[in-house]
Every structure is written in structure tokens, then in C-alpha cells.
Amino acid sequence: MQLPPFQSAKVLVAGDLMLDRYWHGPAARISPEAPVPVVRVSGSDERLGGAGNVALNLAALGVGVCLLGYCGADEAGDAVARLAAAAGVECRLLRQPRLPTITKLRVISRQQQLIRLDFEESFREVDPAPLVGELRARLAGVQVVVLSDYGKGTLSEVAALIEACRAADRPVLVDPKGADFSRYRHATLLTPNLSEFEAIVGACADQGQIEEKGRRLMEDLCLEALLITRGEHGMSLLRSEAPALHLPAHAREVFDVTGAGDTVISVLAAGLAAGAALPDAVALANLAAGVVVGKLGTAAVSVEELEYAVSGTKAHRRGAVDMESLLRLRDLARREGERIVLTNGCFDILHPGHIHYLQQARALGDRLVVLVNDDASVRRLKGQGRPINPLSHRMAMLAALECVDWVVPFAEDTPREAICRILPDILVKGGDYRSIEAIAGHDCVQAHGGEVRLLDFVEGHSTTQLIESIRNT
Secondary structure (H helix, E strand, O other): OOOOOHHEEEEEEEOEEEEEEEOOOOOOOOOOOOEEEEOOHHHHEEEEEEEEHHHHHHHOOOEEEEEEEEEOOOOHHHHHHHHHHHOOOOEEEEOOOOOOOOOOEEEOOOOEEEEEEEOOOOOOOOHHHHHHHHHHHHHHHOEEEEEOOOOOOOOHHHHHHHHHHHHOOOEEEEOOOOHEEEEEEEEEEEEEEEHHHHHOOOOOOOOHHHHHHHHHHHHHHHOOOOEEOOOHEEEEEEEOOEEEEEEEEOOOOOOOOHHHHHHHHHHHHHHOOOOOHHHHHHHHHHHHHHHHEEEEEEEOOHHHHHHHHHOOOOOOOOOOOHHHHHHHHHHHHHHOOOOEEEEEOOOOOOOOOHHHHHHHHOOOEEEEEEEEHHHHHHHHHOOOOOOOOOHHHHHHHHHHOOOEEEEEOOOOOOOOHHHHHHOOOEEEEEOOOOOOOOOOOOHHHHHHOOOEEEOOOOOOOOOOHHHHHHHOO
């Protein structure tokens, strides 16, 4: 299976917008006021939730996204707009001065959620006409529409939205909520989880009953397809006039199921909008779900992660990459139990000493990262006239070596900042260093349980000596 051309796809997402906030910190003692842990908050972050997380997942795949929904005229609403813009999502917020932006605050300690605080009021009484009008105005520019219903009132008139999509001949995928699925009649496809599905059709003793009751529901609601997500049992796709498709789960470790349904419907929509057949788009969504449940909180799946999941092997992308791509690739490799080795240098003119040293470094682990000084930092370190080879040439030569997996540039005088972001399992430098304490970034690596190694210095090989030799001939 190959990934479809996501960059050519455009999807409209309408639904309940939320702001997910996380406060992090250690909980080292119990409160004297009540038997509850005391968390000393040391960090925080915020993410788009609800329909916003669907849009975020789509944007992470390179899909063009338009996001419609309600939020308050408040600071949390400003945060929603800011996060959407930062992700490259076109955002049309219908702001309501008398209602707050739906916000969920989670307190996290040692990667465990201790409590969640919800700040919300229903948008059910808001006039739906402006939302329906906004959706109609944008249908011509998209291939697929996603309606993300969290029961917060944004989709109180969902039938009018479905009718508008069908009139424009646009597939409409619905992530449903509540005990009345008749509201979603004539949708193209629904994506309930098993408990939501059974709340409508009754308990299902086996796969056969899921098929039987699912097909009856499709007929009652005039649906073209039904995708039931079943947790550790994978997912089941039912289509009119086609056999059922049952896909096994792919998660190796379930860390947090928050937002998994958003990932499923977003990857499904992205695949369909990019021209994939429905079974292939469902297979991609199933793989993506296996990735996202291994992350904390609402999270998007990257193209690299999806490619990695599709390949089913450790043969993911190598070569010259930027820092953000490297961090994603590092996480993928670690998920497979691979050890990351890192070294750095100018590598102006590659010589046998470099090759021997890099081969030694690679032998210490499964992936070798090489940080390379950019041209300006080489001049500061080595003086005018250096580097001999520009950064692009130096990176290309290093990336061509079989022992090197990823090459990343850095601009600072030392690589400490980059090393402290990457946090390799093993940090390596040549034997021309006298002590580990002299190696930039050693403290970060050791503080996170990594190792720092000094490798043997290869006598008789030096870029500076090589350049002097050439000049003197």
C-alpha cells in the first residue's frame, strides 16, 4: 500500500471546537487538607481538541483544511484561533460573546492524568443559520466534509448540513454522538465506536451480530457505509452490496486513547479526498489509530509515522533532514526499540579518519545521527577560507555513507542545544577530547539516562593537515 497524494486534498471540518490544556508537574506529597496529591506545576501546553483535533490531523498530513465551529469571545477562543493558524488551518470561528470556549484542563504527573476539569456550556441554542451558510459557501473548494459531533450543540441542526453536502455532491463523514442516530440520515458514512454503536442497536455477541445490526442501521438511515471502531479488536467496515471488511488493531502499546476517533475520521477523510478507495482509506485510518494511542493526549499523526506504519519495517527515511523531521524519526525508531547514536563535527573534507570514526559510532547502536556545523559556524571555528565545501555538499556526502542514517545542520557555536533536544541514547566524540566533561551536551544526555563515549583517535588524518598539504604542493 502507498500513501495517496494528501497535498492535493482539501477537506472541510465542522463541529464542536475545544481547547485542551495540560498542566504538568511532579506530585511528591499528599495534601494535608485532603487525601489528594499535591502537584507542583512546572510546565503547561495547549492543543486543539474536538473538531479542531480532526483539522490538526488533516493539516499534519499536508491536507488543505477549512475549520468551522463556535467558540467564545474570550482568551481561550483566541488560543484556538492561534493554534489553528500555527498549524496552517483555515479557521472560520463563529464567536459567541455570551458563551465560553469549551476548555478541558488536564493535570498530568509522571505521564499519568490525575484530574480533568471541564469548562463548557452548550451551543445548542445558537442560531444555526450562519454555520450552515458558511459551510455552503465553502463546499465548492473541498472534496470531502467531516462533521465532528461531541454533543456540545454545534451540530444541533446536523440534518441541514448533511443536506447541503449531498446537494453539492460532497461525501459527508460523521463522527456521531448521542442516542439518536436518525439525525445523521443520508450521511455518506458514520464512524461510531463499538459502545456508541451498541447503544443504538443493542449488544452484539459476536462479529456476525455486528454485521447484521450494522446493515440494518445502514438501511434505516440510508447510509452508504458504516465504520465501527472496536478498540483492541480493530475496526469493521460495512458497505452496501459489498462484503464486510474486518481489520485487526495495530497498536503495540495503548498509552492514551484521547482523540483516537478524531485520527480515524481525519485519515479516512484525507485518503478519500486524495482519491483512495474506501477500503484503502479505512486501512490507513486503522494504522493511524495504532500510532496515535501510543501518544499522550490529543495528537496528530505525521506522514512519516504513517509511512512507517504502512511499511511495517524499520526501513524508514534516511538522509539529510531538518530538526523537526529528525525528532519524529527518532520517536519512530525508539518505538521499535532502536538505540540512537549521535556525533557532530564540521566534516569539511571527508577522509579515512572520518569514515573509520563514523563506522565505529554506528556500531554502538541502531541509528546514527550526525550534526553538522553550518558554514557560518565553521568560519567562526576554523577561520576565513573555511569551509572548503559548503554545507549542502558536506551533508550530501555524509548522507551517502552507509553508516550514517540522518544528517542535521546546526548554526550555534556548539551543538549543545541540538543535542539537548535530540537526547540520543549514546553521545560520541573522537579521542582528541581528553574528558567526557569537555563534550558539549554531555550533561543533558547523562541526565536523561544516556551514555557518553570517547572513541579512539585515528592518527595521521586531519582536515587541517590535508588542506595544508594541498596548499604546500
